[in-house]
Amino acid sequence: MNEKLTLHGHYTVEGYDADGKLVERHEVDNLLTASLYTMIFNFLNDSAQSVSITHMATGTGTASPSQSDTAMGTELFRKAPASKIAGTDTVTCKMILLPAESNGTITELGVFCNGTDTAGSGTLISHASCNIIKNSNLKYLITWKLSY
Secondary structure (H helix, E strand, C coil), X not given: CCCCCCCEXXXXXXXXXXXXXXXXEEEEECEECHHHHHHHHHHHHCCCCCCCEEEXXXXXXCCCCCCCCCCCCCEEEEECCCEEEEXXXXXXXXXXXXXXXXXXXXXXXXXXXXXXXXXXXXEEEEEEEEEEEECCCCEEEEEEEEEC
């Protein structure tokens, strides 16, 4: 028997106007960092190991994401997910960007484990390039799904 663990991460970014009407939608694939796989293997080897997705972030960096990334290029905004749901074959995290949050051109997205509200803290496990122009007229729902 030959099994291989293949994980896939994907972002869906939806913009809503003041009336709650969906006005834009972006689909963005990501790179999973080597740090994610290291965390998984360390977790399986050490029962005291704690791994938890604590923050999602937007940024303005321009470099292409790499599996070796340990930080976003230029982190702009981060906050804890509004929800996290684990199923039998997926983990889904959702972050809501209010109209006054993370305005400007968003060029990167990230997910962090074991971080704080301080930019750059924690372990970057997902990194993606995008080109989303956010303004104060819209609220965004950013959904990240990890599946195999």
